[in-house]
Amino acid sequence: MMLAGFETATHGEIKLDGRPINNIPPHKRGIGMVFQNYALFPHMTVAENLAFPLEVRKMSKSEREAKVKRALDMVQMGDFGGRRPAQLSGGQQQRIALARALVFEPELVLMDEPLGALDKQLREHMQFEITRLAHELGITTVYVTHDQTEALTMSDRVAVFNDGRIQQIDPPDTLYESPKNSFVAQFIGENNTLEGVVKEISGDHALVQLDGGELIDCKPVNVNEVGQRTKVSIRPERVEVNKDRLQDGAHLLKAEVREFIYMGDVFRTRISVAGNDDFIIKSRNAPDQIRLKPGEQIEIGWLPQDCRALDA
Template sequence: MTQILEAESSADDALTDDLCFARFINVQKSYDGVELVVKNFNLDIRKGQFVTLLGPSGSGKTTCLMMMAGFETPTHGDILLKGEPINGLPPHKRGIGMVFQNYALFPHMTVAENLAFPLEVRHLSKDDIKQKVQRALAMVRLEEFGDRRPAQLSGGQQQRVALARALVFEPELVLMDEPLGALDKNLREEMQYEIKRIHANLGVTMIYVTHDQTEALTMSDRIAVFNDGVVQQLATPETLYEEPENAFVAYFIGENNRLCGEVVELQGDTCRVRLDSGDTVLAKPVAVSEVGERTTLSLRPERVSILDTGDATVDNCFTARVEEVIYLGDHLRTRLSVCGNDEFILKTPNAVGNTGLRPGQEIRVGWSRGDCRALDV
């Protein structure tokens, strides 16, 4: 299926020309001259920001990155770097560092020679090359590995070398395309913090592509969430998690309970929703505007509380049956049957009083209207 990509920076994200370091302006992309795979993509990036393009495979995020790098050319629109259009500029003249998932290291060269290569093509002196290579190795904590070849390194070490090579010539912009996708969980987490540390120390602008929402939340200043070729929301990690604007963002960023129903009352910052189960829930209207509208309620599992008998101090209180309890060390993940949903998840910290739940047990649970968002279906 052909996917269309369309995004607009919000008013809060729009930057003046003197503050904007990189910019996409009404960018479109077609490979066959007929079908657009990127449509009206607009994004302003401030100098020193870490911006992530997040979404499932095939959603268009990598195409946008490749157009910034110069490996793809926009069909329409402009890409600016420091206020200057770069559409027709070849990749090697853009001064942009690039990190790929497959590392793209030269196997016949040592680590130091791999790092020296982008400096040699820029005709730096031997003394300058040696100094910058040593500085880059220290930056990724591989000072003792300069004489080794890539095959003699672990996957995490190879990715550090690839990162060092992208930074060795001191670019102002670094692009990363799923750079941690080939690493195991522990190495991924280690490299996430490593990249974040380097970004903080250098202040270099970074544009990062990933389909891993935890990775995006961990590393980014701002995240553009892609789905079906459209940027659904552009915001900070906290805003995306706490204030998703539609159902896709809510369910792609973190875990959510979803309850379906119809708006029966709408007043100010509160709506009353009659669920398909017949229960009534108070929620915050986000993507609903009229009575009778279908909606999906979004509720984070950690925002659900276990209530004492007779406690009705929260906006929404229901009796739930415990279906399954999974011990995950620092917290318990409990599957409940409530409001007609047998897959309703409750997350509770592993603390005294929270470990006694058993399948078949009936409990009272509740949540506030502000934590329950009425979104699109």
């Protein structure tokens, strides 16, 4: 809302390409917007909807028509210019809303959960379409979403907010692989946590005694002293149930299977380990992958570099 100009920033300065825009009204900022509810004008045709921001900018009729045609072709809706929004599906309306935001070639496009109303398959297709267009046109896009998968698949950089503060801003792979605190680890993707106390810290290694009594070696992040409480973070796909696949130096912990779910491409196993009854393991569906049964006693393992000692 502040970037668009609909809210006044109480502190700090907003700059677009190095130019302060705090005191510029919304219609003069040159920012395209795509809303969750599309916000198309129902009484106008698709072409008229796209031409509207160009009319506001006093463009000639021939220039408007050329830009509208180009924008419709960009979102593969070239034959729909004469239709009204009510005659379009949800996915088609979303494409028109996107074309309208791009038609005047803005410096910045703001998208507020624009795919929230679409079904899963169409949503995934539109994620790739929006990403492709943003890269092809070289337009900076600020995209708000609560869907972590959407954030990871679409972004060059992701900012994770909590209580109005940026917790971490990084490329998606850094955010997922190297969370800087326990909030980011829990918020981005699926994550397991085991609670314990730091027993030793030496450089890039921390020895943690879990509440169940087990000692494990981790990478220290957001812990810096012996005796400190910590949450150890391990991603479900980094945990191995097949001991033959474990590399040298892996930790082994005894566990009990609670639930085994076949999901097609992966097996999802819920186990009880080191005081956590909801520890999740994701295993790729492969011929040598073990299928487990509830109540079965097993040993699981992971490499020290795959677990992080985070703030408690």
